[in-house]
Structures are given as C-alpha cells and as structure tokens.
Amino acid sequence: xxPPDLVEEVVINILRTAVTSLPSDVISALERAEARETDDIxxxxxxxxMENVRCAEGTSVPMCQDTGVPLFFVSGSCDADLxxxxxxxxSRATMEVPLRPNAVHPLTRKNAGDNLGIDVPxxxxxxxxxxxxxxxxxxxxAGSENMSALRMLTPAEGMKGIxxxxxxxxxxxxxxxxxxxxxxxxxxxxxxxxxxxAKRALLRxxxxxxxxxxxxxxxxxxxxxxxxxxxxxxxxxxxxTSLGVRVDLAYCHTASLPVAVNIQCWSARxxxxxxxxxxxxxxxxxxxx
Amino acid sequence: xxxxxxxxxxxxxxxxxxxxVHLDGVVYTGRDEVHLRALEMHEKGEKxxxxxxxxxxxxxxxxxxxxxxxxxxxxxxxxxxxxxxxxEPRFIETLGVRAIIGKGGMSQPTxxxxxxxxxxxxxxxxxxxxxxxxxxxxVLGVExxxxxxxxxxxxxxAQNLGPLIVGIDAHGNSLFKKADEEVRKNLPLVRxxxxxx
Numbered sequence: 001x002x003p004p005d006l007v008e009e010v011v012i013n014i015l016r017t018a019v020t021s022l023p024s025d026v027i028s029a030l031e032r033a034e035a036r037e038t039d040d041i042x043x044x045x046x047x048x049x050m051e052n053v054r055c056a057e058g059t060s061v062p063m064c065q066d067t068g069v070p071l072f073f074v075s076g077s078c079d080a081d082l083x084x085x086x087x088x089x090x091s092r093a094t095m096e097v098p099l100r101p102n103a104v105h106p107l108t109r110k111n112a113g114d115n116l117g118i119d120v121p122x123x124x125x126x127x128x129x130x131x132x133x134x135x136x137x138x139x140x141x142a143g144s145e146n147m148s149a150l151r152m153l154t155p156a157e158g159m160k161g162i163x164x165x166x167x168x169x170x171x172x173x174x175x176x177x178x179x180x181x182x183x184x185x186x187x188x189x190x191x192x193x194x195x196x197x198a199k200r201a202l203l204r205x206x207x208x209x210x211x212x213x214x215x216x217x218x219x220x221x222x223x224x225x226x227x228x229x230x231x232x233x234x235x236x237x238x239x240x241t242s243l244g245v246r247v248d249l250a251y252c253h254t255a256s257l258p259v260a261v262n263i264q265c266w267s268a269r270x271x272x273x274x275x276x277x278x279x280x281x282x283x284x285x286x287x288x289x
Numbered sequence: 290x291x292x293x294x295x296x297x298x299x300x301x302x303x304x305x306x307x308x309x310v311h312l313d314g315v316v317y318t319g320r321d322e323v324h325l326r327a328l329e330m331h332e333k334g335e336k337x338x339x340x341x342x343x344x345x346x347x348x349x350x351x352x353x354x355x356x357x358x359x360x361x362x363x364x365x366x367x368x369x370x371x372x373x374x375x376x377e378p379r380f381i382e383t384l385g386v387r388a389i390i391g392k393g394g395m396s397q398p399t400x401x402x403x404x405x406x407x408x409x410x411x412x413x414x415x416x417x418x419x420x421x422x423x424x425x426x427x428v429l430g431v432e433x434x435x436x437x438x439x440x441x442x443x444x445x446x447a448q449n450l451g452p453l454i455v456g457i458d459a460h461g462n463s464l465f466k467k468a469d470e471e472v473r474k475n476l477p478l479v480r481x482x483x484x485x486x
Contacts, residue, residue, distance in 0.1 A: 041307070041454060041464070044309075044414075044452060044454070045414050048414040048417050048420060048452070049414060049416065049417055051417075051420060052414070052416070052417035052418070052419050052420045055419040055420060055423075056418075056419045059419070061363055061364060061419050061422075062352060062363065062364045062418065062419075063364075063416065063417075063418060063419060064364065064366055064416040064417075064418045065349070065350060065351050065352045065363075065364035065365055065366050065418040065439075066350070066366070066368070066416075066418075067352070098352060098354050098363060099352070100350065100351075100352045100364075100438060100439055101437065101438055101439075102439065104437065109322070109437075109440075110437075111436075111437030111438070111439075111440075113437070113438070142369075143368065143369045143392075143393075143415065146369070146372075160484065160485045163483050163484070163485050164480075164483075164485045167479065167480070167483065167485070171472060171476065174393065174394075174465075174468075174469065174472075175392070175393040175394055175415075175465060175468075176369045176371050176393040177369075178392065178393075178415035178416050221483065222483075224482075225479050225482060225483045228475060228478070228479045228482070229472050229475055229476065229479055230468065230471045230472050230475045231468065231472055232468060234392060234393065234412065234414060234415055235393055235394060235465055235468060236412065236454070236456070236464055236465070236468055237464070237467070237468035237471060265415070265416060266415075266416060267416045
C-alpha cells in the first residue's frame with residue numbers, strides 16, 4: 001500500500017504545479033497563436049496572458065484567481081484509502097498554495113472555506129495494472145465550465161448534427177469561457193458518459209494525436225472552423241478562438257447519439273504524478289501518454 | 290491614459306470603445322452575491338457599507354490571504370461579467386458606479402444603462418490574475434465576508450491597474466457587439482466549409 005501521507009504530499013504538489021504553471025503543450029500553442037495574430041487588441045490579450053503565465057510560474061502564485069474545483073483522475077492501483085488522503089491534500093493545498101475556496105453547497109451557497117464538500121473533490125477512478133497509481137488533477141474554473149452543453153441528437157442527424165452543435169455551442173459561449181479555449185467533445189455513451197468523455201478528452205495534451213484517425217480529422221476540421229469565426233481572444237475579435245479540439249467516443253444505444261461539449265479556458269491547468277508501490281514518485285504536467 | 294477614481298461623468302463620456310487606460314484609486318469587487326445583497330438593501334432603504342458613486346466596480350472574486358492582521362491580495366483577475374447581466378442595469382442606476390471592470394462583455398440592457406447613466410466597461414484580460422494583483426497597491430478592507438472569499442465585497446486601492454480596454458463606452462459602442470457582428474458575418478462561410486450549411 002502507498003503511504004497516505006505520501007499521497008497527501010503528492011496531491012499538494014500537483015495542485016500547486018497545476019495552478020502556478022501551464023503544461024508545455026499549452027504554452028507552445030499560446031506562443032504560436034500570438035505569432036499568428038495580426039489584430040492589435042487580440043495580440044495585447046495574448047501577450048498579457050503569456051506575461052501573466054511567466055509571472056505566476058516565477059513567483060509560484062496561482063495564474064488565475066479561479067483555481068477551480070479540483071477534479072481528480074486516478075488510475076492504476078486504486079485503493080479505498082486514496083480518497084481520504086486526497087481530501088486532506090486538497091484542504092491543505094487550499095491554505096498552503098493558497099487556492100481560492102470555491103466549493104459551496106448548491107442551494108444554500110454556504111462556503112466551508114476548505115474546498116471540501118459532498119463529492120468535492122470528485123474523483124474519477126479507472127482501475128488498472130497494479131504496481132503504481134497515477135493521480136491527475138484538473139482544477140476546472142467556472143467561466144469555461146458554465147458553457148458546457150449536452151445534446152441528445154437523433155442518429156439521423158449524424159456527423160452534420162455533431163459539427164453544427166459544436167459550432168453553435170462555441171459561438172454561443174463567445175468571450176465568456178476566456179478564449180482561446182480548448183474544446184472537449186464527447187460522442188456517444190449515454191448522457192452522463194458523453195459529458196465525462198468530453199471532460200476526459202481535455203486531459204490529452206495538444207501535441208498528442210487522437211488514436212482514431214477519423215476523430216483526428218474531425219478535431220482539425222472543427223478547430224479550423226472555430227478559428228474562422230473571429231470570436232478571438234477574450235471575445236474581442238481575432239484569429240485565435242481555440243487552441244485545440246479534443247474528441248473522445250464510446251459506443252451508444254442504436255437509437256441515440258449523445259454529444260457533449262466541455263470547454264476549457266486558456267488556463268488549461270493539469271498536473272499528474274505516478275506513485276510506485278516502493279514510494280518513488282514521477283511528476284509530469286503533461287501526464288503519462 | 291491614466292485615470293483615477295472617483296470618475297466624473299464628463300471623463301467617462303470622453304472615453305471611446307477601443308481606448309486603452311490604466312486605473313488608480315479605490316475599486317470595489319462585486320459579483321453575483323454582492324449585486325443581490327446591494328440591490329436588496331437598496332430596495333429596503335438600507336444604507337450600504339460603502340458609497341459607490343463614481344466608483345469602479347470590479348467583477349472579481351480574488352484570492353486573498355491574511356498575513357498577521359493584514360489582507361494580502363494574491364490573485365485578482367476578472368470573472369465572467371455576463372452572469373451579472375440581469376442585475377447590472379439596476380445596479381448602475383441605483384448605485385451610480387461609473388466604471389465596470391470585467392471580462393467577456395455585457396448584454397444590451399447594460400450597454401443601454403451605461404449610455405443613459407454615464408458608465409463604461411473596461412475589459413481586463415481574463416485569467417491574468419497575477420498581473421491584475423500587481424495593479425493593486427493594497428487591500429483597504431472587506432465587507433460581507435460572510436458571503437465567502439470570492440463573493441465578498443473587497444475594497445482595493447488600484448495603482449496602474451491595466452491595461453484596461455474600453456470594451457463598452459458611454460455612447461452605446463461595444464467592441465463585443467462589433468466582434469459579435471463580425472462572427473455573424475463569418476458564420477455562413479464557416480458553416481459551408483464544414484459542410485453543414
């Protein structure tokens with residue numbers, strides 16, 4: 001068993017890393033976007049973003065005040081004690097990093113101040129080979145999360161319906177999710193699975209290709225279309241509305257075509273750690289692909 | 290251009306959409322809960338703990354930490370202004386703020402209220418919270434901390450806060466509306482290229 005104290009430390013470390021620095025694939029994409037923009041206001045937005053990222057990393061301060069709700073993805077050797085250790089890590093990180101206490105009761109809106117609550121932090125488990133456990137955290141801000149959308153398409157609507165739904169969702173979101181965004185798209189499953197696929201799709205770095213060639217093509221087509229809309233950084237106009245589209249799929253009922261969109265702001269924060277059973281830890285902002 | 294709060298109606302009227310400014314002086318944070326409570330208090334005829342006449346309202350839920358007895362601002366970028374769309378026209382009318390700082394822009398009723406009562410919208414880059422915090426000299430105080438750290442009313446002293454882009458001016462011009470019109474114009478071609486027209 002992995003010592004709970006070690007898990008707690010690792011959770012604090014990956015939360016700090018996630019909120020104070022961006023994965024290399026996101027930085028590269030932002031740099032390419034800045035070089036491509038010709039509009040003055042759009043360039044100012046991207047330059048400000050890049051300068052802010054440098055300052056945050058240099059001073060180990062959260063790059064965005066919305067440090068999100070921490071979503072955890074745990075795979076490998078999952079044991080029942082992990083949750084307690086993760087919760088302690090989140091509570092301590094809230095004080096030590098610090099993180100903004102964001103978790104509230106949905107109806108009373110009461111904030112306990114430690115980012116803990118019923119099902120917060122939420123942990124997605126995927127049991128896998130024993131020998132190590134991978135813990136990934138995605139602190140998800142509300143500006144982009146609030147733009148999520150689900151559509152239960154008819155099978156007849158097919159690929160055209162999917163493309164149309166994604167484009168409409170992005171256009172409707174406009175400047176609200178802090179573009180340039182990353183668009184997560186989940187196709188198939190059931191309603192809840194489609195949403196989960198859309199969220200998980202955002203974990204794949206921008207420089208890792210989709211394992212399904214037809215989905216890779218879809219990602220490229222949608223990205224090009226989204227960037228031709230002209231929404232631009234922060235919705236102020238420009239060529240960069242998204243840095244990438246990430247698609248994942250699951251089989252679904254023969255009568256259904258669930259499609260879900262989950263948008264990620266430019267501040268695409270994620271960090272992972274692999275903890276081996278002998279307590280060795282390997283960290284990676286990009287994850288283990 | 291460097292501006293200092295409180296802002297006069299005349300000064301606000303001289304700003305045009307697209308201008309870039311930096312701000313000094315007192316700035317109040319306020320998001321969903323501050324809007325709800327302030328408007329409720331106003332309706333009941335109760336006095337607010339601060340006077341926002343001529344002030345700048347910042348759509349922001351900062352990270353603030355306490356060092357000894359002092360509040361220290363850690364990160365203070367903007368939140369999505371559109372969430373306050375339904376409350377903002379009344380807020381501008383009743384509280385007399387002259388500037389709103391936020392991200393993503395606001396809907397037509399707010400644009401109209403800004404024109405009628407003399408108020409502008411400053412767009413600050415979303416997510417750029419470290420730079421924004423550097424534009425704040427100190428935390429002067431906090432009200433309504435029972436709402437939680439993000440939703441409380443923080444009183445900040447800005448020093449060279451910016452760059453702020455005049456996103457909506459007091460004459461009904463909006464960069465967001467302009468960008469939106471551009472998007473509507475582009476959409477037919479985008480849909481055609483995707484094969485979904």
